[in-house]
Amino acid sequence: MNIGEVADRSGLPPKTIRYYEDIGLVCPSRSANGYRAFRESDLHKLTFLGRARTLGFSIEDCRTLLGLYEDESRESAQVKAVAQEHLSAIDDKIRQLQDMRATLSELVASCHGDDRPDCPILQDLAGG
Amino acid sequence: MNIGEVADRSGLPPKTIRYYEDIGLVCPSRSANGYRAFRESDLHKLTFLGRARTLGFSIEDCRTLLGLYEDESRESAQVKAVAQEHLSAIDDKIRQLQDMRATLSELVASCHGDDRPDCPILQDLAGG
DNA sequence: CCTTGAGCTTCTAGTCACTGGAAGCTCTAT
């Protein structure tokens, strides 16, 4: 398989696939013409990576997960630990965004938003 | 005021303040010894920026907001528009994170997390 | 056989908002 087909089938852009090779997440072989030659197993890995990335795992987490995926003697506890840590990081981010959202929506609601210059949003930002 | 004092009073690290000067958000004058010399108005700007950044506004938004802050003939509608757009971007992010969270917490819950290798998390990532 | 266009290659540089570190100057206190 050339990179284009793998891109179509995995849903990842060719640029991203090349990048994943650069950082050692996949290592396709090469055809005589220099083109990357992907096996089915490479496609599987890339699909795995795509899914893990949409769940927000970092590249380093993905590397770990891929390692566990390929390690038949893994313990599911290891996988769960990675996922749980990521889950709590997501929870932190959500909380942070909700805090922002709360303040910001109050400010937006309190601003009349017309042609006059006085504005509670700017007042808040200015510290007051 | 030297950068250290401004850093303490604004809550921003010196590095960040220098960076904000680099990109033209503040332009402190200079003392004879080459040190940056901040006025009260610079401190105000930096405090404004710090607050806007904690509300998640991008640097470019901050630049716009700072411009509006200093423009006495601004219309509050302009400020409100920037804030509203940012608010809806935050809402998008929250939704995205909540989607991730939902999937991930199901997966985590379904993984027994012991010393056996079989794992629904990996199964999901592998496209199963 | 030639050309056209799509697809592939590598490489560099840009994104965003800082942050770390090195090398070196200035100031204050002892």
Add this chain to the structure above:
DNA sequence: ATAGAGCTTCCAGTGACTAGAAGCTCAAGG
């Protein structure tokens, strides 16, 4: 005189790509 803190500049790195340029390869049509 010296030690140490604080200031200066500049370069490089972060994460995860992404844009774009220059150039090679391949398949189809005339």
